[in-house]
Amino acid sequence: MIVRSYHEAKDTERRVDSEGWHSVRLLLKDDGMGFSFHITTIHKGSELKMHYTNHVECVYCISGDGSIENLATGDIFEIRPGVMYALDQHDDHLLRANTEMITACIFNPPVTGREVHDENGAYPLAEKPASSVEP
Numbered sequence: 001m002i003v004r005s006y007h008e009a010k011d012t013e014r015r016v017d018s019e020g021w022h023s024v025r026l027l028l029k030d031d032g033m034g035f036s037f038h039i040t041t042i043h044k045g046s047e048l049k050m051h052y053t054n055h056v057e058c059v060y061c062i063s064g065d066g067s068i069e070n071l072a073t074g075d076i077f078e079i080r081p082g083v084m085y086a087l088d089q090h091d092d093h094l095l096r097a098n099t100e101m102i103t104a105c106i107f108n109p110p111v112t113g114r115e116v117h118d119e120n121g122a123y124p125l126a127e128k129p130a131s132s133v134e135p
Ligand code: 9YT
Pocket: 021, 023, 024, 025, 038, 040, 050, 059, 095, 103, 105, 115
């Protein structure tokens, strides 16, 4: 069993800061769960373009409000406490925070710890999937 406190983890290297957000990663690849689990705070007024081409992610809004735009379709959804979105199609998206927004996020495959977005708004894969290994 793994038990961790956000309040303790937030002052360790589990906290990652980047432009417009910070995140406390409570479960990582090394924990062997098959997913990672993060409490991510989006700073007020941030507009984050993200495109997780290597991961699927779901996000649950705990507090704050904003919106998510699906950049493939132009659809915009309001985000407020109790709303979940799942990027099941590796959806290219824009997240806007009207206020500070606190979210719980799950990534599959799990992140390893220090990832921040690359120029395309993606995180690299920790390792290539078995199907892409060259003979
Ligand atoms: C809500 C959101 O954008 N989540 C992304 C995950 C977060 N940036 C992290 O922990 O890397």
